[in-house]
Amino acid sequence: MDLLITNARPMGAEPADILIRDGRIAAIGPDLAAPGVAVEDAGGRIAIPGLVDAHTHLDKSLLGWPWYVNAVGPRLIDKIDNERAVKKAYGLDPHLQSMRQVLQSMAFGTTLIRSHVDVDTEQGLAAIEGVMRTRQALAGQVEIQIVAFPQSGQMPRPGTAELLDEALAMGADLIGGIDPCAMEKDPKGHLDTVFALSQKHGKPIDIHLHEPGELGAFSMEMIFERTRALGMSSRVAVSHAFCLGFGDWQRTQGLIDTCAELDIPILTTAPASRDVPMVLRVTGAGVRMGAGNDGFRDTWGPYGDGDMLERAMFVGMRNNLRRDDELAVAMDICTTMGARAIDVADHALTVGGRGDLVLVEGETVAEAISIRKPRKLVVATGRVTARDGATLTAVP
Amino acid sequence: MDLLITNARPMGAEPADILIRDGRIAAIGPDLAAPGVAVEDAGGRIAIPGLVDAHTHLDKSLLGWPWYVNAVGPRLIDKIDNERAVKKAYGLDPHLQSMRQVLQSMAFGTTLIRSHVDVDTEQGLAAIEGVMRTRQALAGQVEIQIVAFPQSGQMPRPGTAELLDEALAMGADLIGGIDPCAMEKDPKGHLDTVFALSQKHGKPIDIHLHEPGELGAFSMEMIFERTRALGMSSRVAVSHAFCLGFGDWQRTQGLIDTCAELDIPILTTAPASRDVPMVLRVTGAGVRMGAGNDGFRDTWGPYGDGDMLERAMFVGMRNNLRRDDELAVAMDICTTMGARAIDVADHALTVGGRGDLVLVEGETVAEAISIRKPRKLVVATGRVTARDGATLTAVP
The missing domain is CATH 2.30.40.10 (Urease, subunit C, domain 1)
Known part of the structure; x- marks a missing residue:
């Protein structure tokens, strides 16, 4: 020490x-x-x-396995259903896979990770348990936050809410959520469940929001409403938030300003093929931002290796950051501000x-x-x- | 051999x-x-x-020099003016710099390069001469096509057309052009000059077209008009062509279909921060596509190192290619189809x-x-x- x-x-x-x-x-x-x-x-x-991977999935990697030949369909649900099937077919061990991913990330300089970890009615809490073992095994070398994450949907799969409740009781640090409209098909039902679990366990929220444009704006406003009503400023984060990259400037500005008002941090992976929150605009409005590698070497796609310096490059490229002073912002998002965005203070030289x-x-x-x-x-x-x-x- | x-x-x-x-x-x-x-x-x-870098700038790299701290303004003209000033201040040798860039690219597996090379009234033909020397020095190890390129504008800078004429006479392989509206401020004057030089020397055309949306569509249609009128099918290429990534599906489809009809290849760098031609859509319509690294390690921006495998990854990321069969298209664009897009046949195993x-x-x-x-x-x-x-x- x-x-x-x-x-x-x-x-x-x-x-x-x-x-x-x-x-x-x-x-x-x-x-x-x-x-x-x-x-x-x-x-x-x-x-x-230390580099900060503020949004990843430690239980999804196929590191150590042969190359996964991806022939998965184009919809989000194709990827989700395929992944559950592959995990079962491979007999994937979430502890082993998360050890491999965390150690690879550590080799690249990551010292702080927020990982969403799947909770569903097929595998139950096995992934949470596996990643918790990894957190224990590497304590003192890396800090890992675990988000109990209903990847396969919570409202459409009865029993999931109970499992999420159990995950939080077992030691997950945050409660996750996913596209309240597009995935859950019941934004009120899903968000009420997520916020209730947060309140019950006194643990913060980090919601995956891929919904673009007006759909995402609608879900975002339902998140705002609950955050405000429950006095949960600074306790709710939104991952991806593609709707903040929507073309309607004024509409988007209203959403960004409300994120600032309610201190809702935005965690981005800066994908090249999607509308995304522009980092200079969003951080300029006073919103905390972090970045993450998302999953890599998994059934979702072929890119990435866990290097948060590469992610800083992707953040820079997606945001057209060319000047050295602009790249300093990308670095901040992948280090000090990224840590603040996942509620870790004083992560600075x-x-x-x-x-x-x-x-x-x-x-x-x-x-x-x-x-x-x-x-x-x-x-x-x-x-x-x-x-x-x-x-x-x-x-x- | x-x-x-x-x-x-x-x-x-x-x-x-x-x-x-x-x-x-x-x-x-x-x-x-x-x-x-x-x-x-x-x-x-x-x-x-062999990997094919179908769009680069061999005369711009600062390889071998200290890191260039970029504090350049946001407009295209800021970058162009700054670059001319830096070249002069450094006393940059286009032969030495292009040797460095080509050798670095060769180490990554590139065997075929199309390079735009600046021609302007300040440096005259020095860059063309320098890159021609490099082409000579590395003959048999790499094939280099040279485009005489009016980076600083042709219509606004009298004397440039004459220099382009000279460059073609000296041995440049193609005549280049640049944003007929946004840079040249005279689309008719510029395109008439470019097409006339092409006709005079019997050499093909490769035009930089960054103009987005309707402006780019307008310039594209002026290019179509001349290509058709002069019977120049298969003799005109368009680089960047951001307007083909425009949101208006029907309008864009018309442009893509005309590129197919006139056999106009599209050369992309797949930047993450711009609308770009979608490769599955454009190649699916029968249009040849190639990819390039553009300049790197230069005064324009901090990304890239000349590796066309990395560019294949960027093409894949920008186009959301996740399946192995989709990545095969990205590889094709960076090898066999990329060669065809710059008029080199039989570049295949x-x-x-x-x-x-x-x-x-x-x-x-x-x-x-x-x-x-x-x-x-x-x-x-x-x-x-x-x-x-x-x-x-x-x-x-």
Whole structure:
């Protein structure tokens, strides 16, 4: 939990030493001395805070399996039904798969993860249990938030609400939800269930909202209504929120302003093929934003490997961020602001900040995102967890 | 020019040997024998045709220079004016810079490049001369098509047309053009000049068309009009063509159908932040498509490194291609169809095809795009040009 990093460039600034004590940054400055504390020479590399994957699915990855030849149909429900079938056919172990994904992400410098984890009437709580074991196994190396997530739908599948209730009692940190109209076909029923479970367990909400345009705006307004009525400002997050990228400027601005008013953070994966919340616009309105890799190496699609520096690049590309000062925003969303967006404070290279950092290659933060070389060193709460692109803990 | 590749999997199919004689594929099959011919063991890797970068700018890269801190304004003209100023301030050598870019691209497996090269009244023909020297220096290792390109505008800068005329006489292969309305502010004047130069030199056309929506549709129709009137079917290409990604389905379909009728290929970079031609729609209508990296490591933006496998991924992500059979289309656009789109036939792993190939890692073509590991071997017309991600020719 104590570590001295010498000759690092915090966020690309002038070289400095960084002293971590008891898992927190105790000092940043030239020529720090800390007798008896382990030392790592950063060699002039840039130090950034630990990367934050604010939206992923740790129970879906097929890492370690042969390439999955994707021949899945075009609808959301095709992908969901196919995934349940594949999980069963493979006999997928959520603990093993989530270990593999988390360790791969850690090797890329991720120290903080919010994962949605499927709860459904076929597999019950097996995925929640598996990811909880992974969280336990890697405690101190990475911090994992678990969202109990009704991927297959809650209203259409009786028994799901009870399982979600159990998941929260067992230790899931948040209650999830999914497209109240498009998936659930009962926005009132679904949102009332989700908010009731949140209230019962005193745990916050993170809702998947893929619905585009007016449909998404409608669902968003139903979320606003409940957030306001229940006094749940700062307790409700929305993932994807494609409707905030809708073309009607004025309509969209109203939604964004209400997210700011109710302190509803937006978590994006910045997909290239969809309308998405524009990060400069949304953060400019005062809304917290985080980014995530979503699932990868799974039955949903062929892209991604868990690298949040790559996600910062995708955020930059989707938002047409070209200037170095714009890429700094993408980096913020994947580190400090991303942590705030999932309710983790002080995740920054400042005195008192969490002792998580990554040494990356490049002259500037923008170049680090551009070239994405293997990470020299990853530190979580003062403990070295990965070197030269590989974790110290072996991948099972 | 003669080479035997053993134990390769052409496009991911069953293992076979591939014999190249006189720069062309002479045979594909099991246990080929070719006494006296050099042998390379593919070790069961996938063989794909040489990658085709159908739209790039070899004279713009800052490879080899320190990271360029981008603080450029938001308009197209800001980027163009800034670039001319930077080129002058750095004293950039178009030959050296294009050598660096081409060799980096070759290391990633590119064997065929169409490059737009700036012609303007400040630098005259220096960039054309520089890239022509590069083409000469790397002859036999990579094929380079040069488009004489009025990046800074032709109508607003008197003397540019004469320079373009000279560039074509000197050896540029195609005449370029740029946004007839938005940049040139005189669509009739600009397109008449471009088509007249094409007719005078008997060389084809490749026009940059960034104009979105109805403006781009208008310019596109002026291009159609001249293509038809001059009997120039198959002689005119359009790069970017954002207007083909316009939301008005019927209007856009008319434009796509006319591209098919006049055999106008579309060259895309699949940017995540713009409306773009959808590849399944456009190729489904019978239009040839190619893809390119555009400039990279330049004053325009921070993304990209010349890897056309990465571009295949970007094409896939922008177009929401998830299935393996859909990613095969992205690969086709970056290899065989991409070559056809820039008027190079027989660029395929078939008997009689050009002897260009790349050995890539992965179980399937889709996985090769997903993981993008360093290329084991790159072959251009039967000659090994790169191994394990590095060219045999040193980078200056």
